[in-house]
Amino acid sequence: MVSLQSLNTFGVKASCDELITVTSVAQLQELCLASQESTIILGGGSNTLFVNSPSTVWYIDIKGKEVIKEREDAILLRIGAGEDWHELVTYCIEQNWGGIENLALIPGKCGAGPIQNIGAYGVEIQHVLQSVSVVERSTGNRLEFHVTELGLGYRHSFFKGEWKDKYIIDSIVMRLTKDGHHEIKSHYGAIQNTLTEMDVKSPTIHDIYTAVVKIRSSKLPDPKEIGNGGSFFKNPIIPIGQYQKLLVKYPEMPSYPIDDVTVKVPAGWLIDRAGWKGKQVGNVGSYAKQALVIVNHGGADGTEVLNYSKQIQESIMDLYGINLQREINVI
Ligand code: EPU
Numbered sequence: 500m501v502s503l504q505s506l507n508t509f510g511v512k513a514s515c516d517e518l519i520t521v522t523s524v525a526q527l528q529e530l531c532l533a534s535q536e537s538t539i540i541l542g543g544g545s546n547t548l549f550v551n552s553p554s555t556v557w558y559i560d561i562k563g564k565e566v567i568k569e570r571e572d573a574i575l576l577r578i579g580a581g582e583d584w585h586e587l588v589t590y591c592i593e594q595n596w597g598g599i600e601n602l603a604l605i606p607g608k609c610g611a612g613p614i615q616n617i618g619a620y621g622v623e624i625q626h627v628l629q630s631v632s633v634v635e636r637s638t639g640n641r642l643e644f645h646v647t648e649l650g651l652g653y654r655h656s657f658f659k660g661e662w663k664d665k666y667i668i669d670s671i672v673m674r675l676t677k678d679g680h681h682e683i684k685s686h687y688g689a690i691q692n693t694l695t696e697m698d699v700k701s702p703t704i705h706d707i708y709t710a711v712v713k714i715r716s717s718k719l720p721d722p723k724e725i726g727n728g729g730s731f732f733k734n735p736i737i738p739i740g741q742y743q744k745l746l747v748k749y750p751e752m753p754s755y756p757i758d759d760v761t762v763k764v765p766a767g768w769l770i771d772r773a774g775w776k777g778k779q780v781g782n783v784g785s786y787a788k789q790a791l792v793i794v795n796h797g798g799a800d801g802t803e804v805l806n807y808s809k810q811i812q813e814s815i816m817d818l819y820g821i822n823l824q825r826e827i828n829v830i
Contacts, residue, residue: 506544506558508606510726511801513549515539515556522560522581524634524641524669530557531667532639539830540667542580543607546615546728548829550801559610561669564590572679575629577672580610584617592708597680598627598673600708601690604715606722606729610668614658615826616651620687620711625651627673633666642666653763654733654826680704689714718789726795727786731808732766732823745819766815766823767791773814783807805829 503513521527539553563579564587574596578587588603601622611617612624613631628646635642650657658666676682685694685702693710694702702710720727734755742762745752749772754762770776770790777787782799784807786792793808812823 503549503556506541507547507549508543508545508722508726509548509728509795509801509804511549511795511799511804513801514552516554518556518558520558520560522562524561527561527634527667527669528639528641531634531636537664542611543583545606545722546611546827548728548801548804548827550805550829553830559608559667563670567672572677574675574677575672576675577670578609579670580608580668582609584609584612588708591675592705595704596675596677597704598675598682600704601684601711603708603711609671613649613651613656613668613671615654616656618654620690621684627675629672629674631668631672632670633668635666636664641669683707720786720792720794726799727792728827730791730826731793732791733826734763734766735821735823736761736763737821741820769815769819769821770811773818775811775814780807785811
C-alpha cells in the first residue's frame with residue numbers, strides 16, 4: 500500500500516496498491532499499451548477528493564518548458580503536464596511573458612489546467628491556450644488538439660465530459676505576449692481595489708501578478724497549512740426568472756450576466772448567507788474567509804468531506820432551490 504495523503508491537497512488519508520511516477524511521454528505511451536485496466540491519473544492532486552482507495556495511480560510528472568516559436572511580440576511555449584502551475588506563472592513573469600498573470604497561485608500542475616479550464620479574475624486558460632498534446636489510453640497514440648476542439652467552457656472541457664478517461668494530457672502549448680502586453684486584464688473589482696492600495700495606475704503584468712498573489716493569499720487557505728481543494732462547487736448558472744424571484748427575498752444577491760436567459764450567481768455568497776461560513780462539523784468546515792472553500796481541519800477522510808459538502812448542497816437547495824454542482828472530482 501502506498502499513501503496518497505501527501506499527494507492530495509485536502510490531505511485526506513487514502514492509499515493505493517501501486518503508484519507509478521510517469522516522467523516521459525514514451526513511458527506514458529508504454530504504460531497505456533501495457534495496461535488496459537482503469538487507472539487513476541493524478542497531477543497536483545488539488546482538485547481531487549479521495550473517498551475510495553484506487554488500485555493503481557499514475558502520477559504525471561512530465562517536466563519541460565520549451566519555446567517552440569518566437570516573434571517580436573509573442574511566443575509559443577510548450578510546457579510538460581507535470582510542471583507546477585504557479586511556478587510556471589512566476590517563471591513567465593520573470594521572463595516578462597504576459598497572459599497568465601491573473602492565474603497566479605492556482606494550485607495544481609499545468610496538465611490539469613485545460614481539464615477544468617482554470618480561471619480567475621477575468622481570465623481563463625482558454626484565452627492563452629494554443630493546443631494540448633495527449634496520449635490516447637486505449638492505443639498509446641499521441642495526438643494534438645487545437646484549443647477550439649476541447650469543448651472549453653466555464654470550469655469545463657470534453658476531458659470532464661465525453662472524453663473522460665480517454666486521453667492523458669502530456670503537455671500544453673500556450674501563446675504568451677512578449678512585449679507591450681496590450682491584453683492586461685485589470686477590470687475585476689478585487690484587482691482594481693488592490694492596485695489602488697498598491698498605488699499603481701498603469702499596471703504591468705508584474706503588478707497584476709503581485710495583486711493576485713495578495714488577494715488570493717488573503718482570502719484562500721494555503722493547502723500546505725490547511726487541507727483544501729480551492730472552490731468546492733461551481734458558481735451555479737440559473738434562469739433569469741428564478742434569479743428575479745430570489746431577488747425579492749434577497750435583494751443584495753450578486754450576479755454575473757451570462758446570456759439573455761441565464762445568470763451566474765456566486766456559490767460563495769449563497770453558502771455564506773446560508774450560515775456555513777466558518778462553520779465546523781467534526782474535522783471538516785467552511786473556510787472563514789471564503790465560504791466556497793471546504794477545509795480539512797486535520798484528520799478528516801474523504802467521506803467526511805463529501806458528507807459535509809452534501810449537507811451544504813441540501814441546505815442551498817432548501818433555501819434557494821438551487822442545485823450546487825461540485826467542481827472537485829470525487830474518486
Ligand atoms: N462571497 C460572499 N461570501 C463568501 C465568498 C464570496 O459573500 O464567503 C461573495 C463575494 O463578496 C463576491 C462573490 O461572492 O460578491 C464572488 O466571490 P469571489 O470574488 O471571491 O469569487 P468566487 O466566485 O467565489 C471564483 C472562482 C475562484 C476564483 C475567483 C476569482 C469559481 C467556482 N471560483 O470564486 O476560483 O479564484 O472567482 O476570480 O468559479 C477555484 O476554482 O478553486 C477558485 C478559487
